[in-house]
Every structure is written in C-alpha cells, then in structure tokens.
Amino acid sequence: MENSKTKFPVKVTMPPGLMKSSHSGKTYIIAGCMIPVPDGTTAEDMHKYVTYSPPKLDAKTWKVESSSGSTYTVTLRNGSFSCTCAGFKFYRKCKHVKKVADENR
Numbered sequence: 001m002e003n004s005k006t007k008f009p010v011k012v013t014m015p016p017g018l019m020k021s022s023h024s025g026k027t028y029i030i031a032g033c034m035i036p037v038p039d040g041t042t043a044e045d046m047h048k049y050v051t052y053s054p055p056k057l058d059a060k061t062w063k064v065e066s067s068s069g070s071t072y073t074v075t076l077r078n079g080s081f082s083c084t085c086a087g088f089k090f091y092r093k094c095k096h097v098k099k100v101a102d103e104n105r
C-alpha cells in the first residue's frame with residue numbers, strides 16, 4: 001500500500017514517539033495520531049516525518065518577588081493563574097497570584 005498522499009513532515013502537536021505494531025509489523029510514529037513510516041525508521045529519523053510544534057497557548061508570565069527574597073513565576077494561561085511556589089502547589093492559590101491578579105484586573 002502506498003502512502004504517497006502523506007506529505008512529510010507532518011506537523012504534530014504532541015511529542016512524537018515511535019511504535020512498531022506487533023499486529024501488522026509496520027512502523028508508526030505516534031503523536032496524537034498514527035503516522036505510518038518506513039520500516040527501520042529510528043528515533044533519529046523521526047524529524048524527517050514529523051515536525052513537533054506544541055500548540056501555542058496564550059500564556060503570560062510575571063516574576064514576583066516574595067518577602068523572603070525568592071522570585072516566583074506566576075503564569076496566566078487560558079484564563080487561570082498558576083505559580084511556581086510551594087504554597088500554590090498545595091492550596092492552588094497564593095499571595096503571588098493574588099498580587100498579579102490584583103494588578104491586572
């Protein structure tokens with residue numbers, strides 16, 4: 001079967017992985033979809049067949065200095081804030097996020 005219709009490299013939005021189907025014996029690149037590639041394709045050859053480009057997210061970041069002198073990164077992505085500090089991981093909110101949210105209202 002010919003796959004001449006497939007134009008390489010295929011643009012994918014997920015990190016590609018290589019898979020050999022035990023069912024058909026064919027080699028595929030898995031990146032959210034299955035892309036048939038020639039037998040013997042290795043991870044080093046993957047760039048010939050797929051281009052990995054992560055989806056562009058509308059993300060904004062701020063550096064926020066805490067009272068203890070550490071700097072944390074607050075990120076706004078898809079309308080929700082996150083912070084790199086331990087408090088945020090635990091409580092899903094923190095004063096850094098609050099500070100940025102207050103300033104960007």
Ligand SMILES: [Zn+2]
Pocket residue numbers: 072083084085086087088094095096097
């Ligand atoms: Zn924080």
